Amino acid sequence: MTIIKIGGGEQINLEAIIEDLVNLEDEFIIVHGANALRDEIANKLHYEKKVLLSASGYSSVYSDSEALDIMMMSYAGLRNKRIVEMCQQVGINAIGLTGVDGKLIEGQRNKGIKIKEDGKLKIVRDFSGKPKTINIALLQLLISNGYVPVITVPIIDENNFAISSENDDIVALLKESLDADRIFQLIEAPGFLDDVNNPNSVVKVISKEEVKQRETQVDGRMKRKMKALTKLFESGKTSVYICDGRKNNPITNAINGEGTIIQ
Amino acid sequence: MTIIKIGGGEQINLEAIIEDLVNLEDEFIIVHGANALRDEIANKLHYEKKVLLSASGYSSVYSDSEALDIMMMSYAGLRNKRIVEMCQQVGINAIGLTGVDGKLIEGQRNKGIKIKEDGKLKIVRDFSGKPKTINIALLQLLISNGYVPVITVPIIDENNFAISSENDDIVALLKESLDADRIFQLIEAPGFLDDVNNPNSVVKVISKEEVKQRETQVDGRMKRKMKALTKLFESGKTSVYICDGRKNNPITNAINGEGTIIQ
Helix, strand or coil, X not given: CEEEEECCCCCCCHHHHHHHHCCCCCCEEEEECCHHHHHHHHHHCCCCCEEEECCCCCEEEECCHHHHHHHHHHHHHHHHHHHXXXXXXXXXCEEEEECCHHHCEEEEECCXXXXXXXXXXXXXXXXXXXXXXXXXXXXXXXXXXXXXXXXXXXEECCCCCEEECCHHHHHXXXXXXXXXXXXXXXXXXXXXXXXXXXXXXXXXXXXXXXXXXXXXXXXXXXHHHHHHHHHHCCCCCCEEEEEECCCCCHHHHHHCCCCEEEC | CEEEEECCCCCCCHHHHHHHHCCCCCCEEEEEXXXXXXXXXXXXXXXXXXXXXXXXXXXXXXXXXXHHHHHHHHHHHHHHHHHHHHHHHCCCCEEEEECCHHHXXXXXXXXXXXXXXXXXXXXXXXXXXXXXXXXXXXXXXXXXXXXXXXEECCEECCCCCEEECCHHHHHHHHHHHHCCCEEEEEECCCCCECCCCCCCCECCEECHHHHHHHHHHCCCHHHHHHHHHHHHCCCCCCEEEEEECCCCCHHHHHHCCCCEEEC
């Protein structure tokens, strides 16, 4: 079983990725993002990201109901259905699903953020959380009948509310649940870069052990990405290919040694 | 088998409808619209409906690629996922699907409109068409495993392009394919009105034969609705309930004699 994770950056070449998928001999599922598209739509709708300052001084994004609406429009609506359409055009019988559909991905809602309001401590909960269980029966029902699931957020919480979640956590949980042996991560870079400012510094091979060390090498959003990668190697045998999602034949090229392989 | 058709008007009370669905003993599927939501989003995105004037003098809406994008955001994204979420909250294990997913609804793209440009006749094709076949195997796979399909546009054409389509035509095709014996139409009126301006003029019972006569009684959008109703009675035995989708317990009330029943 192979997992194809398509990033949501604006330079990602969806057509090229989908066209290349027909060359895969494995069974596969797709997990995709849409963050650039989400930001674009939010911007056009004049929706402003809400950021809360916690009592302990951390700032964090607050996913209110409207943020979920926009997630549904961009991830579950426009991006998901266009990917399914592209798949159908190359003969892949795709079905788009969020974690809410058939409770495909159940999660636990975040406990909330402590904030200070009028001098009083108050807990504010948004619609975000972490994926905990996969409805494997549904996935296998579809896969065994020849369908390719195309999965995206939102997921569903313990009280059946739609919540946002990190795609990296979803991929890690799917990998575990499906015992996937290969993950292709289509990103906006030629692979894992030794020097983030030098596109010619692609690291060809990274060992599982090395992933954890590399965490210290990076910061910001990339640090979270490395943490997510580390999680992928906690159990089972998995190869992760980090491929250039902006180029033609990105998956074939990755198999042939371009980009980064972690194993 | 029962089909629940939920209109896309802005007064439709989705929560009330979904809550009432738990009282149904039959197997059912849901087909929903989102036209008011679509118009609202299109408006916010400053998208202007394109209208073409045909060479023979008719004006018609031109569904370009952007119109499909907005359909995906509103119907397939926001409305579909919120309905699925509401279903999950009352214990209905819903799965949202468009006609593109698993090629659930294949259609035939409209041939195009003849227009005159610079004195020359030209045919312009948009992304719209008519549903022709249902992937019954997929529907039955889901239903027999306890899932409730929640279906909306777009559908997929003969060349695997996403196209728009009338929900009434989709319901008629689903009714035929699933041999459904009951259809509940949740609309923004107390039932079929003898006098469209008098909400107290609900016609309690209409016979199949009468539906065709009633077509002459109405005009505009309602005429198309009546035509669609006529189609539902072309074969098989079906009862159509026209219920007030703005009220509490609209389906239970319809079964108990409120609204209009056509049989």
